[in-house]
Amino acid sequence: MNHSIVYSNVRINESTHSLRFFMESPVHPGQFIMIWAPGIGEIPISFSSVNNPVEITVKIYGEPSKYIANLMPGEKIFYRGPYGRPFTGVTGKKLIIGAGTGIAPLMPLVDNMTSAILSAKTKNDLIFTDRIKNLYVVTDDGTLGIKGFAVDALKQMDINEFDMIYVCGPEIMMKSVYDYLLNKTDRVEFSLERPMKCGIGICDSCSINGIQVCRDGPVFSIKDLKNMDEFGRTRLSFSGKRIYL
């Protein structure tokens, strides 16, 4: 088990914290680590910044994330990784489409050539709106920006403008973006979120059509997803029971 010392911890909304710490191994946009809360649990978390001190962004939803979000500067943070296949970098114009906490792993891609569609349930759930200039905000309840879903904002844009589109969020949201972009462009990458127990391609909990999201992903191109009919349709629960999305 590796550990580092927490460098900073900033609360970015009611239930979300961004923590920074130094890591020895290089990290690439789209990769994740398994963070250990000793005696409590372990969860996968992606990077919202990949430059040292790297940054992770945690939303509190259970005991392990609560422990991690409350780590103070100077305390030890335990992890293994980084794991996973990163996003493909491009130099030109980029569009990121993120929903909920799925916004965080897209943040390392942001530069002055990046536009973003950020979506959340409600205004207070939106994060990182201050880090992006060309921003389109969407909320389910219309408390900020367009009322609706990420794909509604996408439909109003000229996608040919972008050299690459990157998507991350709940699978249902990504499926709607996928359906819309299919046969329009091949320059799209999705970062999949599935339950992960081992993070290293052993336990099968994250698998999609025989492919391990933790090891072969989490980033897949729109072309890869064409061959995965489990995408947006079914996955396994924590026990291994098949769930229809």
Place this chain on the structure above:
Amino acid sequence: MNLNVDIGIKISNPFILASGILDENGYTMKRILENGAAAVVTKSIGTSERQGYNPPIIYENDPVFLNAVGLSNPGIDNFKDEVKIALESGRPVIGSIFGKDAPEFSELAKKMESYGVSAIELNLSCPHVNGYGMEVGSDPDLVYEIVSEVKSRVKIPVFSKLSPNTSNILEEAKAAEKSDALVLINTLKGMEIDIASKKPVLSNVYGGLSGKCIKPVGIRYVYEVKKETGKTVIGVGGIENVNDAIEYIMAGASAVQIGTAIYRHGIKIFNELNSGLIEYMDKNGISNINDMIGVAIA
């Protein structure tokens, strides 16, 4: 060149996916069967849905590999569709099951058989109802009862996967004598502590040790059990490359299972093992794999 072996079922090469590794989702089993594995053993399935232990469920620090998954599984009734998907590959699926007593094992075996599996693998490393960390496999009377009852209830071959966490594995092997094949070995009990946090690295504290560090133990048990019982043996434990597999075969294994090595080598290990074996047999003028089984036994 003949790579076919007979372990109660005839399989096209000696390489089988071990229970508990990438065998919970039918699509994953199907992909592995389409990429060089002669058969797959499913994750061990019980009567009802179980969440298993909280993560961390694995700990890796080369060469140590520990796991404590806690027999998470969807329950036998929910597993039917996964077997069905895996069987689309046209290759054999071996159904692994665990239970607390003979009636439970039999019920599970019958259901697995009805799903179309080619054989049953009894996971005897599951917890004994007596508790105290004891495993079913360390109770020879119970093993005998389970094997006898399952054998009488299903028509397909029955394999017993023995627990190495017992004082006398030969006694366990003899108790399981009615099985069509013995599978050796399951993980060895172990644990590690992270000294920086002063906490055990697995949420369950105790785990099962697997991977290359257990290979000498697996080889020894395969050798000893083959030598003393003459039964068909399937070897498992720490196989990382074709030389390890050949070693198990020479110790008496008719086939081998691969689990932990997939972490380092990926699913492609099955195709690599097949081509490595062909190359070895070619170089050494061996035309039939069956001529290699147990050649090291003195």
